[in-house]
Amino acid sequence: MGSPMKIRAAVKDGITEVKILMGHAMETGLRKDAAGALVPAWFITEVTAKHQGKVVLEAQFGTAVSKDPYLVFRFKGGAKGEKVSVSWLDNKGDTRSDEVEITEKV
Amino acid sequence: MYTRIILTLALAIPCLAIAGDDKSAEEIAKYREMVSDGNPAELDEMRGEELWKTAAGTKKASLEKCDLGKGAGVVKGVYAELPRYFADTKRVQDLESRLLTCMTTLQGIPEADITSKPFSTNNYKSDIEGLVAYVVGQSKGMKMAVSLKHPKEKEAYEIGKRIFFYRAGPYDFSCATCHSENGRRIRLQDLPNLTTNIGAQRAYTTWPAYRVSQGLFRSFQWRINDCFRQQRFPEPVFGSELTVALTLFLAANANDAVYDGPAIKR
Amino acid sequence: MVNLERRQALKTGGALGLWGVFASLGLMPSFAHAEWNKTLFSAKSMNEALDLIGAVLPETSGDIQLNVPEIAENGAVVPISVSSSLPNATQIMVFVDKNPNVLAANFNLPAGTETFVTTRVKMGQTATVIVLVKADGKLYRAAKEVKVTQGGCGG
Numbered sequence: 001m002g003s004p005m006k007i008r009a010a011v012k013d014g015i016t017e018v019k020i021l022m023g024h025a026m027e028t029g030l031r032k033d034a035a036g037a038l039v040p041a042w043f044i045t046e047v048t049a050k051h052q053g054k055v056v057l058e059a060q061f062g063t064a065v066s067k068d069p070y071l072v073f074r075f076k077g078g079a080k081g082e083k084v085s086v087s088w089l090d091n092k093g094d095t096r097s098d099e100v101e102i103t104e105k106v
Numbered sequence: 107m108y109t110r111i112i113l114t115l116a117l118a119i120p121c122l123a124i125a126g127d128d129k130s131a132e133e134i135a136k137y138r139e140m141v142s143d144g145n146p147a148e149l150d151e152m153r154g155e156e157l158w159k160t161a162a163g164t165k166k167a168s169l170e171k172c173d174l175g176k177g178a179g180v181v182k183g184v185y186a187e188l189p190r191y192f193a194d195t196k197r198v199q200d201l202e203s204r205l206l207t208c209m210t211t212l213q214g215i216p217e218a219d220i221t222s223k224p225f226s227t228n229n230y231k232s233d234i235e236g237l238v239a240y241v242v243g244q245s246k247g248m249k250m251a252v253s254l255k256h257p258k259e260k261e262a263y264e265i266g267k268r269i270f271f272y273r274a275g276p277y278d279f280s281c282a283t284c285h286s287e288n289g290r291r292i293r294l295q296d297l298p299n300l301t302t303n304i305g306a307q308r309a310y311t312t313w314p315a316y317r318v319s320q321g322l323f324r325s326f327q328w329r330i331n332d333c334f335r336q337q338r339f340p341e342p343v344f345g346s347e348l349t350v351a352l353t354l355f356l357a358a359n360a361n362d363a364v365y366d367g368p369a370i371k372r
Numbered sequence: 373m374v375n376l377e378r379r380q381a382l383k384t385g386g387a388l389g390l391w392g393v394f395a396s397l398g399l400m401p402s403f404a405h406a407e408w409n410k411t412l413f414s415a416k417s418m419n420e421a422l423d424l425i426g427a428v429l430p431e432t433s434g435d436i437q438l439n440v441p442e443i444a445e446n447g448a449v450v451p452i453s454v455s456s457s458l459p460n461a462t463q464i465m466v467f468v469d470k471n472p473n474v475l476a477a478n479f480n481l482p483a484g485t486e487t488f489v490t491t492r493v494k495m496g497q498t499a500t501v502i503v504l505v506k507a508d509g510k511l512y513r514a515a516k517e518v519k520v521t522q523g524g525c526g527g
Contacts, residue, residue, distance in 0.1 A: 006148045015486065023149045025228065025321075028494070030472060045408035056485050062413040064468055064476035064493045066449045067321040068146035072490035073479070091408075130443060137441035140451040141492075293521075318449045372445040 002088070002096030009084040010105035016078030017105070018049060018057075020071045020086050022096070028063040044069060046089045051075060052082055080104045138372075147239055147316040147368035150323040154240025157233055163213030172208035174201070174241065185245035186365050189354040191256040198262040200353045202327045203345030205237050221344040225331075226322050238325045242314055245365045250311065252358040259354065262347075266355025269348060270300070279337040281352075295372070300356060307363030310356050315369040323368065326353060413475050418467060418502065421474050427511055430504065433458065436514035438503050444495065447520040453490040454514070458507035461487040465506075470499035495520050 003023040010017055022044060029041025041063060049057040056075040078084070080102055087097035158169045158181070174184040175192070189200040195207055202224070209215045226232045254260055273280040284290060285300040299305035314325045330349050331341055342349050415421035422429060439453040454464055464479040464487070476493045487505065495501075495518060502515045 003149065004152055006152055019144060021144055021146055021149055023146070026494075028472075055482055057482070058407075058480040059489075060408050060413070060478045062473050062475050062477060064471050064473060064495075066492040066494050068149060070144035070146070070490070070492050072144070072453075072488075074486040074488050076484045076486070133441060133443040134445050137443060137445050137451070140439075140441055140453075141449055143451075144490075144492075318446045321448065 002090070002094055005086060005088075005096060005098040007084065007086055007098055007100045009078065009100050009102045011078045011080065011102050012105035015074050015076060016051070016084070016102055017072065017074045018084055018086075020047075020049070020069075022047075022069045022071075022088055024067070024069060024088075024090065026061075026063070026065055026067045026069060030063075042090065042092060044088045044090045047071065047086065048088075049073070049084065049086045051078055051084050056084075078102045141318065141370055145316055145368065145370040146321075147243075147314075147323045147370065150236050150239035150316075151243040151368070152240075153231065154236035154238065154243075157236050158240055161213075163209065163215040165212065165214035167213050169205075169208055169212065169237070171212055172205070174204055174208075181241055181244045183245050183248050185242045185367075186248040186250050187252060189259075189262065189350050189357060190253055191258045196258075197347070198256075198258050198350055198354060200326070200345070200350045200357075201238055201241060202234065202325060203350055205234055205241075206345050209234070224344050225325070225328050228321070235323060235325050235328075238314055239323050239368055242365075242367050246367065248365050250307070250357065250360045250363050250365055252354065252361055254358055262351040262354045263358055265347070265351035266353070269352045270355055275338040277338055279339075281333060281337070283337075300359065303359060303362075306356055306359035310360035311363050311366045312369035312371070314367055315371045318370065318372050412478075413473060415474050416472065418469050418474055421467065425511075430511040430513045432514060433505070433512035436503060436505050436512055438501065438514040438516050440501050440516050440518050442517075443519045443521060445521060447495040447497070449492050450495050450501075450518055450520070451490070451492050452501060452503075454488065454503050454505070456487040456505050456507070456512075458487065458505055458512060461505050461507040463504075463506035464489055465504040466491070466493065467502040467504070468493060468495050468499050469502055470497055471495065 005023070006021040008019040024044050025042055026044065027039050027042040029038065031039045033039050043063050043065070044061050047059040047061065048055060057073050059071065061069065082102045083099055084102060085097060085099040087095060089095050161168050170179045172179065174180065175187055175190050176184050185201060188204070189198050191198050192204065199207065206217065206220055209220055210217050220234055223230065224232055224234050226235050254263055270281045273283070282301070284292070284297050288299045290297040298309040300309060313329050314323065316322070317324050327344060327349060330352060334342060412421060412424050415424055418429070435458045436454065436456045441451065444450045452466060454466070462481055464481065466476045467474045468476055477491060479489050481487060498517065498519045500515050500517050502513065505512045
């Protein structure tokens with residue numbers, strides 16, 4: 001199981017902004033280690049975000065997404081206390097899901 | 107002496123892809139601004155908070171009784187006042203050496219278990235570095251207020267200052283060689299003049315930091331060790347009197363500035 | 373269910389849309405795990421990627437805002453922000469033309485999700501970031517060069 005994500009979801013003027021930090025090595029498979037051996041590719045392939053169970057974003061990543069991926073998106077709606085959940089899947093089949101409550105942005 | 111420095115800097119020039127004219131500086135400032143939103147150091151802060159609250163070691167204790175200077179368990183604002191003198195250990199301690207005290211005495215973790223691998227790598231996450239991330243994050247927005255009242259604090263400041271100007275190693279380097287003049291640069295990196303209040307403030311308040319080039323959160327002890335490495339000095343002992351003194355010298359020079367770590371750096 | 377929405381997207385997305393190509397390659401996802409398109413994410417050039425999508429390089433559009441730094445101090449982290457006022461946008465694709473695999477990320481935007489995304493990508497060298505936005509089944513483009521200064525030679 002992957003390490004916990006840091007998710008923030010804040011609503012303002014009817015738009016919820018979600019900021020996600022995922023802890024992941026995002027190895028390209030092209031990098032060599034100190035001994036000169038290729039480090040195998042290991043990266044998040046899919047990210048799904050849901051608001052109250054409804055999908056609000058689906059992302060597919062390639063190897064070029066930076067280590068410890070950061071993702072920001074916005075959707076219409078969302079109210080304080082409602083839930084935003086995010087899950088990812090990597091190329092080794094590892095997954096991680098986390099959830100936060102929407103706050104009001106001041 | 108000067109020839110040597112110029113020679114060393116010249117060797118670094120092939121790495122310099124773009125000259126640092128005003129336009130470039132502006133664009134790099136924009137880049138830094140853009141990456142500062144969404145600092146992966148926040149993941150280390152989360153990890154550190156969990157470690158702080160979780161029972162560990164032979165004594166099965168959390169660190170919630172650890173006194174970082176403002177009373178047992180207080181984390182908020184402590185980093186802005188570190189290093190400081192601690193009566194129980196009768197010495198000046200920085201965050202890392204104090205965490206070491208808490209982890210060994212309160213949790214019963216053998217010191218060597220911590221100090222043998224204090225820094226994270228691509229395949230290893232250091233507990234003490236995670237704890238550092240959590241603690242320093244709890245001082246974000248607070249004014250640096252390092253005390254120089256206790257005789258031991260005064261002494262540490264003077265030792266730190268001497269270390270800062272101490273020239274040694276095969277290149278006859280000191281910290282001051284790179285960090286005591288305005289406008290010095292290695293490649294695109296402007297080097298802060300740490301002998302001035304403003305230079306020390308800018309540098310100290312943005313460490314520890316997530317290093318983009320390494321994809322890792324780096325503690326202040328790591329920062330100092332890396333300076334020593336670049337000076338071709340031997341690696342200092344973790345939490346030693348020497349690094350604590352140097353840290354106190356720099357921290358006190360940054361007094362009155364608002365602490366803004368953990369930051370994100372190239 | 374994710375899958376059901378995907379199928380609806382396919383029906384409404386036009387024969388030359390990305391999902392249409394997925395279907396024609398036999399890659400139409402039947403469950404979450406298979407949705408990542410290995411072929412497209414392994415494309416070595418923009419031309420190859422466009423062939424796989426079944427599109428020619430679309431016109432640049434003034435309705436797409438692509439915010440990238442002109443100079444990236446470190447190619448390991450290049451911040452990218454895309455937004456667009458194009459109506460009925462359903463997809464954002466981010467490419468780096470000189471990367472070993474050109475497609476960096478794809479975003480599917482369900483109805484109600486703003487045409488906005490911020491992320492970070494790796495760039496091996498100075499290259500052009502190309503963004504394709506699909507709106508009303510049609511692709512639009514925005515592109516900007518990012519100069520990468522290698523910072524990997526010291527502390």
